[in-house]
Amino acid sequence: MTKIYRITGLPGTGKTTYLSERLEYMFKDLGISPDNVLFSSFSRATSRAIFSKMRELDYPQELLPHFRTLHSLSSRVLGLTKADNSFVEVADYKSFCATEGIPYRPTYVKTIDDIERFGVVGEEYVVIAGNILFSWWQYLKKRYIREEAIRAAMRERTHLGTAELKTLASFPTQLIIEWYQRWESYKRTWNKYEYDDMLQEIVLNEVPFNADIDYMMIDEAQDLNPLQFELVKQWMEPCEEVYFSLDKNQCIYFFTAADPDLTDQLSPEELLLRQSYRVPRLPWEAARTIAHIIGDHTIDSVEPKDALGDVLDIDYRDVLEELPESDVKTFLLFRTHNKISDFMDLCLDEYILTRGIGRSSSPLNSPVFTSTLNLLQSLYYDDGFEVRNAARFLSRIPAKHLKRGIKQRAKDGKLEFEFKQQHLDGSTEISTFYSFFKNVDSLDKLMQVVSDPKSTIPQKEYLLELPLDRVRILDNVYVGTYFAVKGGEAERVFNFDYKPHPEANVERDEARLVFTGITRTEDIDYIVGMPNHSEGIIHSMLYGGDGGWG
Known part of the structure; x- marks a missing residue:
């Protein structure tokens, strides 16, 4: 019989530390293979934290094959990849809406990589019939899972706001249901998936996980929606132990039908972490x-x-x-x-x-922009700079401005040694830096190099506008x-x-x-x-x- 544990950890109480220490005990003391453990988390920050802690314990990410989001794990179970064009794209939405005569505005559609990086965040919100319908249909899948319940919710037009109801008011309910059925048929015909379609297919067809797992950990479990929860229950059946880690007060993904009380159904053994190490x-x-x-x-x-x-x-x-x-x-x-x-x-x-x-x-989210700005400010104030900033900059400008071989040496990481060698004769960092150029000996001339259309410095137009003495x-x-x-x-x-x-x-x-x-x-x-x-x-x-x- 599966043992089920629920760890309630309020902010700063160390949920991730508890789970990582439990994993270390399982791997090192009990001899359990990482291949037999599934770990999933809604939060990208938590995912980074668990990977960081496991690296400290000599378990890098490549040794943890089943540590991913539920959507990423589902795509692997079904053998779906971006390369196979398995996922719905803007072109599919446009094509379907054009055929059916449904108003639609193209917006960015998240990829499976986005889900792995950001979690299942909401799409761009647009109050246009087609955009509303696609989002609403996926929400109903998250909440109701099975087709008869989904269609019943459509007939009641539940989970729509006032603006959405007003936008859809001119479309008969039966027509909306027929559109939904034709959209599902379109995806089956072209073997295309929206992201919750994967979970629904696995749940409805009782598709098992594609590896033998004896232990499961679900972090941020307060953010599970009914569809995800059904998937977890299905995959946990053969497990010896299952751990749910959560804080119900932080169930914030309500737009994905998250329900913090779902794990109450399992009557788990409870553990409350009673000390916050973060919040004063x-x-x-x-x-x-x-x-x-x-x-x-x-x-x-x-x-x-x-x-x-x-x-x-x-x-x-x-x-x-x-x-x-x-x-x-x-x-x-x-x-x-x-x-x-x-x-x-x-x-x-x-x-x-x-x-x-x-x-x-x-x-500042661009390392190249940031390092370039730091370099320019250092030159402006004549107070020295980090060699790596200089090397990164030199690798981004056209070679025609540099002396022979400099750009390649910058790319190869050899300039730091050259800086150190040249400083032995008493030269300054700035004079050494300018010595790498053919005809640059001042900041004004350097800015002309930055403005070269062939330089690959991000957002250089904005960079050139910044007053270096005020930024x-x-x-x-x-x-x-x-x-x-x-x-x-x-x-x-x-x-x-x-x-x-x-x-x-x-x-x-x-x-x-x-x-x-x-x-x-x-x-x-x-x-x-x-x-x-x-x-x-x-x-x-x-x-x-x-x-x-x-």
Whole structure:
């Protein structure tokens, strides 16, 4: 009989450490082969963390063949690959909608690699009939699994917002169901899959896992949806032991039909990790307030880190002044990508550069851009620079600007030795750097080289516009959504307040997002007011009513 364990670990209590130590015990003390263990996680941050810990234990990723997302494992079980053109692409959506006369706007379609890297995040949201239908049909598969239940949900038009219902109002329900059936037929005809189709096929046809596994670990199990849960139950049948690791307060992928209570069905043996090693006392008290709004009191049995920390209110416009210049890791968290864009525009106006998290990106996310900017600033201030930045730069510009053989030596990593040798005669780093060029002896001439159309420096047009004496490079400041930062931690966390959608479930969904954001901190949480000074959901939760915190 399968032994089932559920490890509840609130933020910073060491769920990943617990699992990695358990794996080490299984591999080294019990002699269990990594080939007999399946490990899956929703969160890319957790996946990176478990791989990092296993590498420290001398188990690199290539020795862990079944440590992947459920979608990635499913594609392997079914023998599907990108090379075989097995997955639905924009062209398929366009072709089907053109044939059926359904309005559709082409958007980016995530790949199986995106899922492995980012998790099953939502698609770009577009209120057009075809886009709504494709997204809705996949959501119904996640939630209801079987065709008769899916069609019943279509007849009731469940799980659609007001704008979506309005957009689809002119299409008869029977026509929508017929479109769905023809779309499913289209995919079967061309042997194409949307990503949840893989899981559905495995569940409905009871396809076993393609290797003998005796142990299974599912991290971030609060984010399982009914379809994923059915897949896990099916694959765990032959296992001796199964471990579910979760924190119900961090079930934030509600748009994928995630249900934090699914594992309750299994009557597992419970283990609660009772000490947070990340979140200090004052941020923990703020998180406790949010947890109580969610309806969870497990947090009352868990101790925070033995440090005070702080929770501070801050005006939106004051954030730029508070951003640290030093190596203090900092998160700036927003509800939507649109709000990120607004703030990034404000940063760029002030020549402040930060990094992006997840799907949010900035110039600093490019190592070549960052190293080039650091090099240019070093030359501007005449204060030396990192040799690797110089080598990376030299490998990216046309060889016609360089003396013979320099570009190849830069690519081969030989320039660092040459720098050291030339410095023995008393020459400076900067004069050595310019000596590699044919006709460059100043920063102005170097900028002309950067502007060469054949140079392969990313975003060079923007780079050339930056005033080197004013730009602030904050490469320890990361900007992203509350979704993207899950599993991460930073010394300072700026939680940008927001107004939820009128149809949002505040207690079930939005409160969990706020909880996730507040518990990323190792020291200070900032609650950032809205630009128009109106009260947002975070302030309302923390300070509103008799049960408010603070």
